[in-house]
Every structure is written in structure tokens, then in C-alpha cells.
Amino acid sequence: xxxxxxxxxxxxxxxxxxxxxxxxxxxxxxxxxxxxxxxxxxxxxxxxxxxxxxxxxxxxxxxxxxxxxxxxxxxxxxxxxxxxxxxxxxxxxxxxxxxxxxxxxxxxxxxxxxxxxxxxxxxxxxxxxxxxxxxxxxxxxxxxxxxxxxxxxxxxxxxxxxxxxxxxxxxxxxxxxxxxxxxxxxxxxxxxxxxxxxxxxxxxxxxxxxxxxxxxxxxxxxxxxxxxxxxxxxxxxxxxxxxxxxxxxxxxxxxxxxxxxxxxxxxxxxxxxxxxxxxxxxxxxxxxxxxxxxxxxxxxxxxxxxxxxxxxxxxxxxxxxxxxxxxxxxxxxxxxxxxxxxxxxxxxxxxxxxxxxxxxxxxxxxxxxxxxxxxxxxxxxxxxxxxxxxxxxxxxxxxxxxxxxxxxxxxxxxxxxxxxxxxxxxxxxxxxxxxxxxxxxxxxxxxxxxxxxxxxxxxx
Amino acid sequence: xxxxxxxxxxxxxxxxxxxxxxxxxxxxxxxxxxxxxxxxxxxxxxxxxxxxxxxxxxxxxxxxxxxxxxxxxxxxxxxxxxxxxxxxxxxxxxxxxxxxxxxxxxxxxxxxxxxxxxxxxxxxxxxxxxxxxxxxxxxxxxxxxxxxxxxxxxxxxxxxxxxxxxxxxxxxxxxxxxxxxxxxxxxxxxxxxxxxxxxxxxxxxxxxxxxxxx
Numbered sequence: 001x002x003x004x005x006x007x008x009x010x011x012x013x014x015x016x017x018x019x020x021x022x023x024x025x026x027x028x029x030x031x032x033x034x035x036x037x038x039x040x041x042x043x044x045x046x047x048x049x050x051x052x053x054x055x056x057x058x059x060x061x062x063x064x065x066x067x068x069x070x071x072x073x074x075x076x077x078x079x080x081x082x083x084x085x086x087x088x089x090x091x092x093x094x095x096x097x098x099x100x101x102x103x104x105x106x107x108x109x110x111x112x113x114x115x116x117x118x119x120x121x122x123x124x125x126x127x128x129x130x131x132x133x134x135x136x137x138x139x140x141x142x143x144x145x146x147x148x149x150x151x152x153x154x155x156x157x158x159x160x161x162x163x164x165x166x167x168x169x170x171x172x173x174x175x176x177x178x179x180x181x182x183x184x185x186x187x188x189x190x191x192x193x194x195x196x197x198x199x200x201x202x203x204x205x206x207x208x209x210x211x212x213x214x215x216x217x218x219x220x221x222x223x224x225x226x227x228x229x230x231x232x233x234x235x236x237x238x239x240x241x242x243x244x245x246x247x248x249x250x251x252x253x254x255x256x257x258x259x260x261x262x263x264x265x266x267x268x269x270x271x272x273x274x275x276x277x278x279x280x281x282x283x284x285x286x287x288x289x290x291x292x293x294x295x296x297x298x299x300x301x302x303x304x305x306x307x308x309x310x311x312x313x314x315x316x317x318x319x320x321x322x323x324x325x326x327x328x329x330x331x332x333x334x335x336x337x338x339x340x341x342x343x344x345x346x347x348x349x350x351x352x353x354x355x356x357x358x359x360x361x362x363x364x365x366x367x368x369x370x371x372x373x374x375x376x377x378x379x380x381x382x383x384x385x386x387x388x389x390x391x392x393x394x395x396x397x398x399x400x401x402x403x404x405x406x407x408x409x410x411x412x413x414x415x416x417x418x419x420x421x422x423x424x425x426x427x428x429x430x431x432x433x434x435x436x437x438x439x440x441x442x443x444x445x446x447x448x449x450x451x452x453x454x455x456x457x458x459x460x
Numbered sequence: 461x462x463x464x465x466x467x468x469x470x471x472x473x474x475x476x477x478x479x480x481x482x483x484x485x486x487x488x489x490x491x492x493x494x495x496x497x498x499x500x501x502x503x504x505x506x507x508x509x510x511x512x513x514x515x516x517x518x519x520x521x522x523x524x525x526x527x528x529x530x531x532x533x534x535x536x537x538x539x540x541x542x543x544x545x546x547x548x549x550x551x552x553x554x555x556x557x558x559x560x561x562x563x564x565x566x567x568x569x570x571x572x573x574x575x576x577x578x579x580x581x582x583x584x585x586x587x588x589x590x591x592x593x594x595x596x597x598x599x600x601x602x603x604x605x606x607x608x609x610x611x612x613x614x615x616x617x618x619x620x621x622x623x624x625x626x627x628x629x630x631x632x633x634x635x636x637x638x639x640x641x642x643x644x645x646x647x648x649x650x651x652x653x654x655x656x657x658x659x660x661x662x663x664x665x666x667x668x669x670x671x672x673x674x
Contacts, residue, residue, distance in 0.1 A: 244567070248568070249471040255479055
């Protein structure tokens, strides 16, 4: 108890202390702790299982049990949130989901998932804490009134009945005083325990700060991308409905001039102008196609088929998607196919291309195979090829000289490596894939065939 | 020849009407939407209808559906459909019944007046008019390249123009050849591709398209 600074403040505090039982807060905290004992018991058992399984995880039975325990532990933040929300008004966000979609992906991700381990630690620490808090609280509620009123009903007890281990009437007053002390102290003990629980929850059940930051960044990125897509679509629409229509009308008027005029020179000029208008329309069409291909509105399958039809090298498309991917993903896939087809037409010397798009446990898998002479690599800006597997390493570690033909990978035909789109087209694709949390890999032995695989997660 | 124009952009609608007027083609009605088009055709059937694919209210394919409705209800009325982009599915739908009296062009083609008016006349006379861009995409399909490999470059050119719906005379003019040699080439094409010899122009288009689609 702190020393009051003035008698009035001191009296105010005293009243607060004494009146603790009259506030709803104390009762809610008591209910929280008591219920905490009950609901905390099974999770405590879970935590013990977890500890045992961790120690036994070298054995064959230990590891699956551990995985199961961790999976259940991941659910406990939500489980504990219910009484906390209802009784104490506490709130916290759901933990981030596991970064995997298939069953086995999730199984692999669990042992390294921080959320699960932190929640397990909380389960282990919680139950003892609840007991430590709840038991005195219950005692206080039940026994303290009895003790305080003890002097009153002591006389009514039969002679050989010994409550509170006491014989004399004077002793009853001592018991009563003890009961009073307990009654005053208990609410504050409850508050302390609940405070400790709050600290534990903040440390172990709340999404950690880095997880929150990641969630914010991902949301921000998704918002930016859909904004960009919406803006492109708007520009495309405006160019379409406005500019293209005006150009056509202009062409019409020029045509009429050409028709009406009897002077050869005027007719020639009008015809030339009309030719320019036609070229402008063609360019407009190309620009819009480069920004937001209208075929995409009809779905990826139609769009990719259109690309394949326009390709100089005959191409076949197979698309086996269940539902439409989000726009930024669809757009990225479309432009990837367009870029790859251009590359193949220019450098590969191929006669056939196969384009395949299907779902995968990591998202959507796009495979483009051609029967050309191979030798393609991803050359990061800076000149060093990275070929198979990952996208280019960070710029900071690459040599400064641009465009050096690398001697690196004999299997990929170093002499041809520079020629295949100088690799920077592929590097750009790899960068775009990485921006969407995806990956790009190139398998292109000398002599072909070449397969480029792009994997993009379905959710951004 | 009398035509009806269905186009929601007023600039274009008036422009086309005036242009056709100067080529001695009468415009009996110019309407801004599909409902107006069907009403105008019902009231006074023209020789052909010029229809924009995208019209209000949804700006997706009202025009196409109206064109298909006109083809089935008024077989004597040709439809020339204009689209902003090549949509091969639209072309297929239009040609699915019977290739006659049907045309599908890009809006850009309006600026090349001769081609536009030529296509319109072809459609009104019972023939077919397909945009060269559409033909190009159909010709690029991988399944057909084996057969096309047997054709000479000249024959491939003629095949493209055939698929657009042009007559032998028109092809001869376009390629600066004598009509007789065009006929010989066409026979050769049909033989090399194993197509049944077709009499009329629109049956030729059908035959070629069926080949290209398979």
C-alpha cells in the first residue's frame, strides 16, 4: 500500500481498496481465472504432450505426435481469445496462416512455425498461473465471509465441532480479522495475476511485431497492385471508347473528302492522311494490348489461346484452372507468356511450343516448352548467369561490368547464353515473379529442349 | 442497296451514314442500341445491317446477339458486325450456321473505305466478309500448318483472301493476276488440302474455315 500524499487522497485510495469487491471488474477477473483453470487444463495436457514429444522426436512416434500437438497449439490463440474477449474485453488479431496450401506442405511448415511454439509455451505457463490466481480467489469468496462472521455464529456451533481450529471466543475475533484481511487483499491479487496473464498473452499469443509488419506490407502491396490494375483498365477504356472512336471518325471524314474532291492533289493528300490514321489505330491497338490486353477480361484461357494464335512459332495451350486467379496474377502470367513467345520466336529456332498452366501446391504453375536449340539462361543485371533454380541474386553482390558473356555453366552452352534474349528478358520475368512471391526457373541444356517454369502463388 | 446502322457512338454513326450516302448506299435507319436495331429491321427489312458488337446497356456483346437474331429471323438480311478487337469466338458464332450474308470486321477497317464498302456489298449480295486479322489468327493455328506447308506462298496468299470471302475476280484484282490463273490456283489449293470443290463463294469460305478449325 502506497503512502498517501494527503489525507484526502489517502482516504480516497483506502475507499477504493475497500470497495474492490463492489466493482464488476473484480468479479469478472475472478470468473476469468476460475474458468481459466477449467479451460486451461486440457491445453496444459497438450503442452505436456508437446514437451514429451519434442524430447522423443528422434523416435518415429515422437515426430507425428509433435506435429499434431503443434497443429492444435496453433488453434489455441483463438480458443483463449473467447473468454478474454467476453470477460476482460481484450482483443488480438488472428495469427498469420501457415505459408503452405497442401496437407503435406502444412505438415512440413509446422515444426518451424513460431506461432505454434509460442502458443504451446503459453499453454504450459497458463494453467499454473490460473491456479495460483483462481484458488485464492475462490477461497476468498467462500471462506472470508464465513471467517468474518465467525464471532457471530461461533456460539451456535455444537461443542465438539471445531471450525477454523479455534476454541475460544476471543480467538474468533482473530479469525475474523484474518478473514477481513484476506477479503481486502484478494481482489488485488486477482488483478496482479490477470496482469501477469496479460503480459504473457502479449508476449506469446499476439502476432509478433514482425508478423504484423509483414501482414501490413502484404496488404499494402495488394492494394497497390489492384490500384495499378484498375488504373490501367481505366486508361484502356478511355483510349478505346474515346481516342479510337475519334480516329475512326477522322478517317471517315478524310475518306469523304477524298471522295468528294475532284482535284487529284487533294485526293492524294486525303489518302495519305487516311493511311496515317490507319497506322495510328494500329499503334493504339498495340499500346493497349501492351498495357491491359482486352482478351484477359474473358479469362486466362482465351487470352493465352489468342497469344498462341498470334505466335510466329506454332503453339499449343492447355489451361486447367478451377477458378479465375486474381487480376495481378493473371496479368503477370499473360505477359510472361507473351515475352516467352517473343523470345522463342527470336532466338530459339523452335518449331513447336507447348504452354501449360495448372494448379500446384505452391500456387499456379506455368510451363513453356519449346524444341529449339536451348542455351537460355537468366542473366541478372551485372552479367552473371544464374541459370537453374532461383531468380537473380541481390544486385549488391554482382560484378559491376554489364553484359559480360559468362563462362559459368558449361551445360548451358555459354556461347549461346548471351544470344538468348541476352537473358535480361528472362531476368525481368524472374523479378516480376519474385515481386509476387513466386519463382522462375529455366532448364535449357545445349541442343534443347528448353523449359521455362514460372510458379506464382494464387493469393497475393 | 439499303442498310441499317446500329452504333452507339454518335460521331461514328453519323460519319458512317454520310460516307455510305456518298457511295450511293441508302441508310434507312441509324439507331444507337440493339432494341432499336431489331425494331428497325422488323419495321422495314433492309438489305444489310451494320452492327457494332458493343452497345448499351452492358457494352459486352449486345450487337452480336442482335446480329444472330436477325440472321435467324430474317435470312434475307445480311449482317456486317464490327468489333474493337478480334474475338475469334464471335467470328465462329456468326459463321456457325451458314457463312452467307455474314461479315465480321475490325472497327479500324472502316477507315479503309474501299474494303469497308466492298465488304458491305459482298455481304448484301449473299457472300462473306472476314477481317484479314481474323483470318491471320485462324491460319496460325498449329494443327493446320502441316497441310499449309504443302501450299506455295502464292497459294497461301490466295487461301487467306478466299477465307475473307472474296470472289475469284476480287482476288485477281488484289494480287494483280489474271482470273484464269486464280482459278487454277484455287483448284490446286482445294486439291492439296483435300477439300470438296465448292461452287459459291460463301461455301468456299465454309470449306476453308472448316479445314482451318479442325
